[in-house]
Amino acid sequence: MRHMKSGRKFGRESHQRKALLRSLCTSLVKYERIETTLQKAKDLRREIEKAVTLAKKLHTVKGETEAQTRGLKASKRTLLENYFHGCDDREILGRTEIKRYISNLSKENREAAEKYLEDPDKNPKPEFIVDYIPATCKRTVKGKDGKELVKERKNAQKILRVEGTVTKLVNRIAPRFESVPGGYTRIYKLGNRRGDNAEMAIIEFTR
Missing domain, CATH: 3.90.1030.10 (Ribosomal protein L17)
Incomplete structure (x- = not known):
């Protein structure tokens, strides 16, 4: 038993x-x-x-x-x-991998993600996206003296960070x-x- x-x-x-x-x-x-x-x-x-x-x-x-x-x-x-x-949250590197990830999403999420990635400043960020770093963008970093410096990031891979389970x-x-x-x-x-x-x-x- x-x-x-x-x-x-x-x-x-x-x-x-x-x-x-x-x-x-x-x-x-x-x-x-x-x-x-x-x-x-x-x-x-x-x-x-x-x-x-x-x-x-x-x-x-x-x-x-x-x-x-x-x-x-x-x-x-x-x-x-x-x-x-x-x-863990997942980082997707490069345009090809990001495109492949988005193509496997549901229609609603795919359209929301494509719209956001097209212009992150104007369009709302979907809930499942944690962060997005375009290939060319400006970011603020701290120098050795503690002062904040604005650096431009060029000719780099796109990075899309999506939420984990x-x-x-x-x-x-x-x-x-x-x-x-x-x-x-x-x-x-x-x-x-x-x-x-x-x-x-x-x-x-x-x-």
Whole structure:
């Protein structure tokens, strides 16, 4: 009898199950709605709800000093990273790589990104873009004497910095559930899959 044994095996060893759930958590945060088997969706819900609760706590954690607060936030962020693959913000270098990344976005995000990159000063920055450094731009740096100098950056690669999984969860998803104690996701049954007759479902965030 399976007493005190929560979770399913999925025919995998423990490290493989952890990798599977991390991949599912990463996909759910990235797309906010994914299709998978019903059993995986149920186990995924258990994991992602813990991650959202932990992300919410990052906004409220406080120590006695500023340094202690930073340390507490860093430790909680490290715990949060255990739920995902590729947690860090990503830097995309060069026009070709940036173009390839944008082409894989949804139509809405692709149009917003193309509009912003065309003229960053006039157009609003999409939420998923952290920073953009054009090939030619001016930036302020500190000299040896401490004075600020304006330097022009020419003939360099474009740099596009986009948010990672944890950044999106903490900054954009967790605040939606600030007043909600739980139940961050819902599951819709889709029926059985042709071929192996597995029960399929959609899991998505409720807000």
